Amino acid sequence: MTEYxxxxxxxxxxxxxxxxxxxxxxxxxxxxxxxxxxxxKWMQTMARRELRMIDTNIISGLQSGTAFFASTSLLAxxxxxxxxxxxxxxxxxxxxxxxxxxxxxxxxxxIKAIGLMLxxxxxxLKFGWAYxxxxxxxxxxxxxxxxxxxDREAEVESCVEKATAMCVEAxxxxxxxxxxxxIAIGYLGWFFGDIFFVFSTLAVYTIMVTRQFFSPxxxxxx
Numbered sequence: 001m002t003e004y005x006x007x008x009x010x011x012x013x014x015x016x017x018x019x020x021x022x023x024x025x026x027x028x029x030x031x032x033x034x035x036x037x038x039x040x041k042w043m044q045t046m047a048r049r050e051l052r053m054i055d056t057n058i059i060s061g062l063q064s065g066t067a068f069f070a071s072t073s074l075l076a077x078x079x080x081x082x083x084x085x086x087x088x089x090x091x092x093x094x095x096x097x098x099x100x101x102x103x104x105x106x107x108x109x110x111i112k113a114i115g116l117m118l119x120x121x122x123x124x125l126k127f128g129w130a131y132x133x134x135x136x137x138x139x140x141x142x143x144x145x146x147x148x149x150x151d152r153e154a155e156v157e158s159c160v161e162k163a164t165a166m167c168v169e170a171x172x173x174x175x176x177x178x179x180x181x182x183i184a185i186g187y188l189g190w191f192f193g194d195i196f197f198v199f200s201t202l203a204v205y206t207i208m209v210t211r212q213f214f215s216p217x218x219x220x221x222x
Contacts, residue, residue, distance in 0.1 A: 006190065006197040007115075013205045014183060021212055022172070030212045032175055034221040036168050043164040047156055048147050059138045059167075066131040066174055069181070073124035076184075080117035084110055112190050119184050126177030133170035140166050182208055 021030045046055045083090060087106050140163035145152045182204060189200025212218065 006194040006201070009198060010183070010187065010190075010201045013201060014179075017205055017208060018176075018179070020209070026213075031215065031218040031221070032172075032212065034218070036171065038221060039167050039171060040164050043141075043160050043167060046141060046163075047144055047160045050146055050148065052141065052144075055141055056138060059134055059141065062170070062174075063131055063134045063138075066127055066134060066170075066177075069174075069177060070124055070127035070131060073120050073127055073177070073181075076120040077117055077124065080113055080120060083113040084117070087113075109191075115190075116184065116187060119180055119187060123177045123180035123184075126173050126180065130170050130173035130177060133166055133173060137163060137166040137170055179208070 021027055021032050027033050042055075042058075046052065049055070087109050091106060091109060140159065144159040144163060145156050147156075183201075186197075186201040186204035190197040192200075
């Protein structure tokens with residue numbers, strides 16, 4: 001029974017957590033939502049600044065961080081592929097570990113490795129798309145007219161709205177990629193058994209919810 005309960009719980013909590021912080025009525029209390037509001041304020045402040053070097057440097061920093069996680073995702077996919085190609089070796093090692101580890105079926109082990117690979121592939125897609133969106137955001141920021149051009153106020157507002165929407169969407173995609181990275185830690189518990197997988201999944205999601213709604217970082221921008 002637990003062989004179906006554990007992965008089912010993992011997927012259900014992934015969907016529930018995503019809904020909670022992105023679409024539920026409680027999303028306005030999440031740290032991610034508060035930071036989206038700060039991004040919107042940032043774009044409004046940027047529009048009134050004549051010197052945009054500050055803003056372009058911030059976007060460059062966001063791109064660099066996103067590129068780092070995208071590269072890390074590829075390395076993680078390679079590591080998961082190594083698990084898949086060396087099943088017998090890892091199963092041999094598992095037999096010498098404590099009684100908690102009971103992974104003797106090569107097929108089950110390979111299914112878990114494929115699942116881990118797909119999880120990191122999902123993260124790579126999110127980080128890769130976020131990197132591109134930050135690139136688009138930098139272009140849209142460059143299109144915003146200078147504040148001294150008073151006869152272009154309507155155009156300024158339109159350009160700011162576009163830059164804001166792109167920046168917010170880039171942040172959301174980055175958050176989804178990071179979410180996949182975090183829950184991958186819980187997923188690793190599956191290699192130690194179904195019961196361990198349930199507890200590791202619950203622990204990771206508890207930490208993620210706490211960070212979104214009750215952490216010092218949340219209170220800093222609330």
